[in-house]
């Protein structure tokens with residue numbers, strides 16, 4: 128299918144003259160900076176950050192094997208989701224397509240921007256309803272489809288062939304949210320970027336990299352798409368503290384890998400435990416750092432755990448997902464505590480019967 132990014136852009140964005148900050152205009156090496164109304168004291172954070180995060184991008188581009196011109200950095204991937212919607216969807220005219228259950232920020236972002244959301248239910252096995260998807264993709268006012276894999280809150284994957292099929296069948300933008308990809312056995316679909324100009328992959332340092340507090344999201348796409356995101360982003364969207372600390376953190380080469388291994392081992396222990404428990408009617412295998420399980424006691428168990436200082440997430444999202452609890456994988460100790468209290472609760476229920 129013919130794809131033209133220019134045609135997809137909102138007219139006001141196409142003709143937008145971007146805000147030009149002091150640090151965008153000046154490119155040389157200066158020793159006296161009197162251009163941005165900063166306080167000259169209190170180094171180093173008295174200065175505005177590098178608007179294009181040059182050093183950090185250089186490093187991340189090596190790690191990810193993607194050219195810098197195909198990489199965008201956002202204040203968390205949530206910012207990238209918002210920027211994509213704002214670049215391509217005319218309020219009250221255009222639509223996005225998303226799924227239930229999935230990450231709900233796509234919907235919130237669309238609603239804030241007054242953009243209509245088409246939400247398709249996943250199948251009973253939490254797969255994409257592909258026939259219905261293909262039908263929807265014909266809608267001229269549909270501009271973006273958001274696909275999350277591994278999917279939050281289930282933890283299952285969307286196969287690569289399905290992504291290819293969707294990219295091939297859509298004139299709009301296909302956004303693949305790989306927030307949990309580092310925990311998955313299948314790995315990233317970044318390679319597909321070379322094949323599909325309408326694909327945009329987003330990742331984050333908030334989950335596997337353990338840097339949620341710093342807010343750094345990664346967007347990958349065609350040079351043209353990245354230029355558009357750069358044009359509309361807030362000039363200083365990634366703080367200097369974030370740029371510095373992330374860069375430093377990326378030198379700890381084995382840390383992330385080791386943590387992922389530990390988390391995946393703990394996940395398998397929790398999975399085995401939940402499967403064996405009589406409380407849960409269903410426990411889903413996960414390629415992410417959480418496990419979804421269903422129990423008719425979901426509210427009671429949630430409260431029971433809260434009273435013992437453990438917070439989990441209720442995921443009751445009818446019609447496809449009912450009575451769900453999503454357990455994030457914590458440390459080995461935290462996981463033992465969780466299992467201990469679930470067992471306590473189970474015993475209470477058994478004695479009550």
Ligand SMILES: *Cc1c(COP(=O)(O)O)cnc(C)c1O
Pocket residue numbers: 202203204205206230275279304306330331332333339342343344
């Ligand atoms: C957590 C999460 C994000 C948010 O990432 P940030 O980079 O912290 O904004 C994005 N997508 C999904 C599916 C998530 O679960």
